[in-house]
Amino acid sequence: MRGLDVLISGGSMGGLFTGIALERSGHQPTIYERSAGALKSRGGGIVAQQNIRQFLSNHDIVDPGDITTRSHERRFLTESGGVERAVSETMVFTSWDALYRQLRDAFPDEQYRTGTEVTEVTPETATVTIDDGTERTADVVVAAEGGQSTTRAQLHPNVEPEFASYVAWRGVVDEAALPATCVEAFDGTFTFYQGADQLILAYFIPGPDGETESGSRRLNWVWYDTLDGRDRGAIFTDSSETERTFSVSPGRLREPIHHRQRERAATLPPVFETLVGETSDLFVQAIYDLTVPSMVTDRVCLLGDGAFVARPHTAAGTSKAAGDATALADAIVSHESVNEALTAWDQTRTEYGTTLVDRGKQMGDVRLNLN
Ligand SMILES: Cc1cc2nc3c(=O)[nH]c(=O)nc-3n(C[C@H](O)[C@H](O)[C@H](O)COP(=O)(O)OP(=O)(O)OC[C@H]3O[C@@H](n4cnc5c(N)ncnc54)[C@H](O)[C@@H]3O)c2cc1C
Numbered sequence: 001m002r003g004l005d006v007l008i009s010g011g012s013m014g015g016l017f018t019g020i021a022l023e024r025s026g027h028q029p030t031i032y033e034r035s036a037g038a039l040k041s042r043g044g045g046i047v048a049q050q051n052i053r054q055f056l057s058n059h060d061i062v063d064p065g066d067i068t069t070r071s072h073e074r075r076f077l078t079e080s081g082g083v084e085r086a087v088s089e090t091m092v093f094t095s096w097d098a099l100y101r102q103l104r105d106a107f108p109d110e111q112y113r114t115g116t117e118v119t120e121v122t123p124e125t126a127t128v129t130i131d132d133g134t135e136r137t138a139d140v141v142v143a144a145e146g147g148q149s150t151t152r153a154q155l156h157p158n159v160e161p162e163f164a165s166y167v168a169w170r171g172v173v174d175e176a177a178l179p180a181t182c183v184e185a186f187d188g189t190f191t192f193y194q195g196a197d198q199l200i201l202a203y204f205i206p207g208p209d210g211e212t213e214s215g216s217r218r219l220n221w222v223w224y225d226t227l228d229g230r231d232r233g234a235i236f237t238d239s240s241e242t243e244r245t246f247s248v249s250p251g252r253l254r255e256p257i258h259h260r261q262r263e264r265a266a267t268l269p270p271v272f273e274t275l276v277g278e279t280s281d282l283f284v285q286a287i288y289d290l291t292v293p294s295m296v297t298d299r300v301c302l303l304g305d306g307a308f309v310a311r312p313h314t315a316a317g318t319s320k321a322a323g324d325a326t327a328l329a330d331a332i333v334s335h336e337s338v339n340e341a342l343t344a345w346d347q348t349r350t351e352y353g354t355t356l357v358d359r360g361k362q363m364g365d366v367r368l369n370l371n
Pocket of ligand 1 (some may be wrong): 012013034042044045305321
């Protein structure tokens, strides 16, 4: 099949992967993104799994080497800062903003509508209603709307994200702003410290404009921590006194919350304590699990985080969105009808998503000692 009219709700990673994959296979995708301007990173680093790099090369978007950094060792520190264990392993990282910019540039502007929110879908006819009240009908609708997808809520009203009882504190620091000892300690490694009920890791990612050379990169860290007796509502109430459900963005954390977490950094190995101390804007995300029973309802597909959210330990969120998109384009090319293609896609990707979420639960609960 070629020339299908596909409406995509959501213009972040999942929407862009899908739009590019479909456009390059001869279809006519249009992306509706509710944010008005260019999207801004919520923090930082992404593991550039092989399928993401392949997507960039196969579609001639960018040489993945131009927007990635590498580590060659996975290193575990002791509490006092010694090396407990080191395993030789190459990992490839990028930043959310570097990847988003490349994908956005690769998709035609005239087919990317910003400031446009999809408010309702009619699955039987592949119709979307937009926030100005207009309706558009296509061959297929793809909802790549992220973890708080309203289309998912419409199609699966009983499916709710489940809080995993711990959070991820995060931060990004310019390499140039870090003490030399700190840069040296993290350079070329994917570094971890596993405590009794916490886990912190760090790796270098490209600089704010995608710079990959030493001196211009950024150091990205993620610190999983239990609530440690604290009130979740208090942590997630931001500086405008609004209680957020899933995350408080950089610059929005209230000072006492910032202060308390910085103090808790004294329980980390010294090099991580320094890194957290050098971070001007900590931010926090709730860790949660989300699973839908099926990704397809008639002509509507749920894709990326809109369907499954696996814990970040799997390092698979963006990679799964790329995999969903590539598999959808392949299924449409290799089947005789839209319904057959969507049924086949649903089966394989729902199975994959379900397995991934389960794996994330196991990894997280063991690492945070929650069992
Ligand atoms: C602005 C932004 C910054 C991010 N920064 C990071 C980061 O730094 N590090 C990281 O690991 N992950 C980040 N993420 C999350 C990451 O992109 C996802 O976890 C993963 O890549 C899966 O992407 P997704 O497209 O499925 O979902 P998301 O990336 O969550 O994208 C969903 C998109 O859909 C749009 N949308 C939602 N509902 C509607 C609607 N009804 N109509 C139209 N549009 C709608 C949202 O505005 C959003 O752009 C970020 C996401 C966003 C949106």
